[in-house]
Amino acid sequence: MTLSGSGFSGASVVRFGAVSASFVVVSGTQIIATAPPGSGTVQVTVTGPGGTSNGVPFTYTTASVPVLTSVTPASGPAAGGTTVTLTGTGLATAGAVRFGSTPATSFTVVSDTHITAVAPAGTGTVRVTVTTPGGTSNGVSYTYSVTPALSGVSPNQGPTSGGNTVTLTGTNLTGTTAVTFGATPATSFTVLSATQISAVVPAATPGPVDITVTTPGGTSTLQSSYFYVSTPVLTGVAPPSGPLSGGNTVTLTGVHLVEATAVRFGATAATTFTVVSDTQITAVVPPGADGLVGITVTTAGGTSNAVTYTYLAAPVVTTVVPNQGPTAGGITLTLTGTRLAQTTKVLVGGSPAGFTVVSDTHLVADALPGPAGPVDVTVTTPGGTSAPQAYTRVGTPGI
Numbered sequence: 089m090t091l092s093g094s095g096f097s098g099a100s101v102v103r104f105g106a107v108s109a110s111f112v113v114v115s116g117t118q119i120i121a122t123a124p125p126g127s128g129t130v131q132v133t134v135t136g137p138g139g140t141s142n143g144v145p146f147t148y149t150t151a152s153v154p155v156l157t158s159v160t161p162a163s164g165p166a167a168g169g170t171t172v173t174l175t176g177t178g179l180a181t182a183g184a185v186r187f188g189s190t191p192a193t194s195f196t197v198v199s200d201t202h203i204t205a206v207a208p209a210g211t212g213t214v215r216v217t218v219t220t221p222g223g224t225s226n227g228v229s230y231t232y233s234v235t236p237a238l239s240g241v242s243p244n245q246g247p248t249s250g251g252n253t254v255t256l257t258g259t260n261l262t263g264t265t266a267v268t269f270g271a272t273p274a275t276s277f278t279v280l281s282a283t284q285i286s287a288v289v290p291a292a293t294p295g296p297v298d299i300t301v302t303t304p305g306g307t308s309t310l311q312s313s314y315f316y317v318s319t320p321v322l323t324g325v326a327p328p329s330g331p332l333s334g335g336n337t338v339t340l341t342g343v344h345l346v347e348a349t350a351v352r353f354g355a356t357a358a359t360t361f362t363v364v365s366d367t368q369i370t371a372v373v374p375p376g377a378d379g380l381v382g383i384t385v386t387t388a389g390g391t392s393n394a395v396t397y398t399y400l401a402a403p404v405v406t407t408v409v410p411n412q413g414p415t416a417g418g419i420t421l422t423l424t425g426t427r428l429a430q431t432t433k434v435l436v437g438g439s440p441a442g443f444t445v446v447s448d449t450h451l452v453a454d455a456l457p458g459p460a461g462p463v464d465v466t467v468t469t470p471g472g473t474s475a476p477q478a479y480t481r482v483g484t485p486g487i
Contacts, residue, residue: 089146091119091134098137104146105130123148151222154178159216163231163263163304168193168209170304172230174218179203181220187230188214233305236260238313241299245315245347247390250275250291254314256301261285263303269314270297294318294389317389318344325383329398329430329470334359334375336470338397340383345369347387353397354381373397400471403427408465412480417457421479423467424450430469436479437463455479 091102094117102111102121107130111121119134123146131143156176164170174185180200185192187208195205203218207230215227238258246252256267262282267274275288285301296312322342330336340351346366351358353374361371369385378401382394405425413419423434429448434441436456443453451467460483464476 089121089123091121091132091144092117093134093141095136095138095141096134099134100137101135103133103135149221151181151220152178153223154182154218154220154225156216156218156225156228159228159230161304162229163233164207165304165306166209166211166232166234167306168207170207172205172207172216174203174205174216174228175201176218176225177201178220178222178225179218181222182218183221184219186217186219190214231304233263233303234260235306236264236301236303236308238299238301238308238310241310241313243388244313245317245388246289247319247388248292248294248316249319249390250289252289254287254289256285256287256299257283258301258308259283260305261301261303263305264301265304266300266302268298268300268302289314292316315388317347317387319390320344320348320385320387320392322383322385322392322395325395325397327470328396329400330373331470331472332376332378332399332401333472334373336373338371338373338383340369340371340385340395341367342385342392343367344387344389345385347389348385349388350386352384352386356381398470400430400469401427402472403431403467403469403474405465405467405474405477408477408479411478412482413455415457415460415481415483417455419455421453421455421465422450423453423465423477425467425474427469427471428467430471431467432470433468435464435466435468437465437481457481 096119097116099113102109107124109121109124111119126148129145129147132146133143134141158175160173182197185195185205190208193206193208197203210232213231216230217227218225240257242255264279267277267287272290275290277287279285294316296315298309298311299313300309324341326339348363351361351371356374359372359374376399380398383397384394385392405423407424409422428451431445434443434453437458441453445451460481462478462480465479466476467474
């Protein structure tokens with residue numbers, strides 16, 4: 089307790105009633121004394137070279153020792169500043185709150201069962217105690233946490249739809265209470281160890297965002313460390329068809345293609361592909377079965393819509409009518425067969441001939457002039473070239 093008055097310099101005794109107390113002379117007008125055990129109301133006096141002072145009353149109370157049951161939160165940053173709530177009994181007359189041996193920065197008695205206190209700076213785990221006229225409470229544990237430090241994220245990009253899982257690495261990550269991507273909380277996260285967190289990325293708009301981790305020890309932010317990538321979009325493929333054997337090159341057009349990691353024809357990966365720009369990819373077609381497949385492009389932003397590509401079997405020519413004609417040409421040949429609808433070239437004797445596709449089973453072609461004798465007739469489509477059929481040029485008879 090603090091005694092105030094005058095003439096305290098050289099004080100030799102402080103008594104509570106007839107019992108001497110330990111004391112410290114602060115100045116000629118102030119003494120701090122520790123009350124000895126006692127009961128009831130006694131007179132406190134000071135004795136010095138000039139004699140003994142008048143007495144001032146001091147009343148011993150029978151207050152019970154306070155009891156603490158919990159502190160919430162039970163941890164905070166080493167810098168202090170965290171407001172905690174102490175719960176217990178007999179707290180109404182609290183005169184001091186200490187974190188270890190350090191007084192709380194401030195505290196407020198809310199009721200006989202609750203106190204709010206601002207934690208001072210500290211390290212490690214300390215015992216929080218409350219002192220009242222009835223004594224000092226038991227201690228409850230409070231831990232000073234070190235500040236987290238993020239060092240990396242893998243993978244560091246993903247789709248705007250979110251839902252993918254990334255691994256955050258760093259130090260002092262134990263006890264993480266929040267992970268945010270930009271201003272958006274992670275969909276979920278799991279603390280794997282003091283150096284690693286697994287987090288499910290939330291949805292966001294395209295572009296870079298910060299990743300922030302919060303623990304009782306503070307926060308750590310990796311600036312612009314994760315990039316939301318737009319989903320690729322395909323608009324076309326040229327040519328749109330090719331042979332069953334594959335090996336031909338097609339050009340895919342669209343947007344957001346620059347970070348392509350896979351090109352697929354149905355479920356089959358392209359033999360090879362080259363990203364030309366954000367709007368164009370060239371790909372070598374793998375072998376496939378006769379019919380339609382969807383081509384897709386995959387990037388960190390997800391998998392694109394599909395554009396249709398047709399695997400075509402080679403054309404078949406079964407007849408050429410007529411199968412002979414004059415060396416001067418000038419007649420029309422009718423070719424019959426299958427898969428003729430996409431004919432791109434007709435060769436008569438190795439030379440390109442004019443032609444018209446009538447249907448998938450018929451086309452007509454010009455018979456070209458040439459020397460007498462048999463020649464091959466072939467049809468070429470995106471599916472390949474047909475087996476040859478014979479056409480014979482016949483010389484003009486002479487007399």
